Amino acid sequence: MHIAILFGGSSFEHEISIVSAITMKKVLKNTQISYIFVSGEREFYFIDTQKINAKLFSSGEYKKSKVLSLKQGGFFVDTLFGTKSIDCEVVLNLIHGRDGEDGKIASMMEFYHVPFISPRMEASALSYNKLYTKFLAESLGVKSVAYEHLCARDERKISMDYPVIIKPVRLGSSIGVSIVREASGLDYALDVAFEFDSDVIIEPFIEGVKEYNQAGCYTNDWELSIVEEPQKEEFLDFEKKYMDFSRDSQVLSADISEALVLKIQENFKKLYDPLFRGSIMRCDFFVVDGEVLLNEINPIPGSMANYLFEDFEGMLERLIPHLSHESGISIDYQYIHSIQSAKGKA
């Protein structure tokens, strides 16, 4: 298997995408990897797989790498004898946040006919926006955490009990997110959130809620990970976050009933199929009073959630032949020909 890993991007999660990408080298032991870095300025660089490490980027040394151009059929590098395409079977989109998860990379891969592992454009647009994720879940019969929605120009009034959590609808990580414990704190938290986005959602903040993560994909059959109960901390400091995105060994299943696992899996499948086909995603669920509620969809999870799978590399290989491709549209100019004949100009 030969895959190109696309990482970086003009995203608040640029740096953790680098961590995710480097982690893949440890995970995909039998895979030939080509690394394609998207700089903050959105130039493509071809990174030497032997030399990749975090400092290559923080030092700016990556700028000495060859620049690639994206054209019909793939990524190309200039050589003495013209341009040459980067060999690979498939591109793995590992750009977290903007560019990767908002649908830009998916759009470009489809436009240029490059096979890719990632949520497609529509799935990206819906899951990148926490409000649209609510619509999606609702339409699929998946319950999610209760919410209210405010635009920047709306009156700042909520009807939910405190404490609440305020989230800008479009950003990942914890950017612009606040927990508000009483009404007096609402205004400031909204100021912060509206710095980042025109829209926010407000959800009840449930102290000590049970959270469970489920990842998976559909190859020629369902391939579901174990269910993990992640360690919870209100905010992760940088070192914990680094650990989180560089996880590369399998973790233990949550100690929960078979019935609960089935409920979580059922919700995952409803969300995944068919919209997220072609991706390996992770969904984070809360369990409140025995009810499974969607908390969020991670369409491109940290280090691809490899640590939740027994055979991540094998799954990736099985996914490649089942990636969806846009249908072809034949352009035959029949309509213009008809007009021309009607006008006697044909």
Added chain:
Amino acid sequence: MHIAILFGGSSFEHEISIVSAITMKKVLKNTQISYIFVSGEREFYFIDTQKINAKLFSSGEYKKSKVLSLKQGGFFVDTLFGTKSIDCEVVLNLIHGRDGEDGKIASMMEFYHVPFISPRMEASALSYNKLYTKFLAESLGVKSVAYEHLCARDERKISMDYPVIIKPVRLGSSIGVSIVREASGLDYALDVAFEFDSDVIIEPFIEGVKEYNQAGCYTNDWELSIVEEPQKEEFLDFEKKYMDFSRDSQVLSADISEALVLKIQENFKKLYDPLFRGSIMRCDFFVVDGEVLLNEINPIPGSMANYLFEDFEGMLERLIPHLSHESGISIDYQYIHSIQSAKGKA
């Protein structure tokens, strides 16, 4: 004003995009236009504005034009002395249907920092899918025509009274659309629709319903068109459709009350702002029992709905300084630097 018009695309509406683009030459009398054609294979061609006509494309002669490449900052052409960018203030996305309206072009313009007139990515993804358009309208307090949704794998049962109209959720024009007058016709109509899409919506078909079109945009203030009552025919033949996409002179306002105009405008504004900022869109409304219902959003209407405006060219010029741009994200590698220091490697 100097604009580049992007047209064509890998779309069922490729040919009518050509008609729309050519019409713009008649409408934008005081504008310098550069034409960029997207072929069915999705190569970019630089088309001579003096020579543009429908036959240039149907004959394949366009292939003699210069090929352009899309890179950071715009479209580039190879010259004897390296590459040279195509001068223009802004790109007008005039690709109807796939590529143009589904978010691909918007994604690419944003990625490559090219200023453009068109719905942005999120607006595209939502309005390209008729089911998501329903979610959107609902969330904004805009009433739309009643509907039911079926996936290909669902049981083929509807609870609505006949006649109904069946529409694939993702295609424009009338592709895959059928009117079904009684239950016995449902199965065949669904077969046809599922040929084109995994999802369909079913709406009541209301014989002789009153339809009104409203176009507009937000520059530094609202610029709303007149309201038109379009001529209705169940299906347009090719000549009528040609006429429809090549309209270039202003039409008359519908003969309706001021109160109804205001209701239509109010609904248009709710749908447009802020999601569709940067675009000139047209919304088609039905009026049933005095109630205004959204029928569809045309995010890139035929010939940009120029015929609904008194001063289309002036509006385009006023829109350019008010186009939204993505916010910059500064990548400072602070996080990787911290990790490196913590590890004693900095």
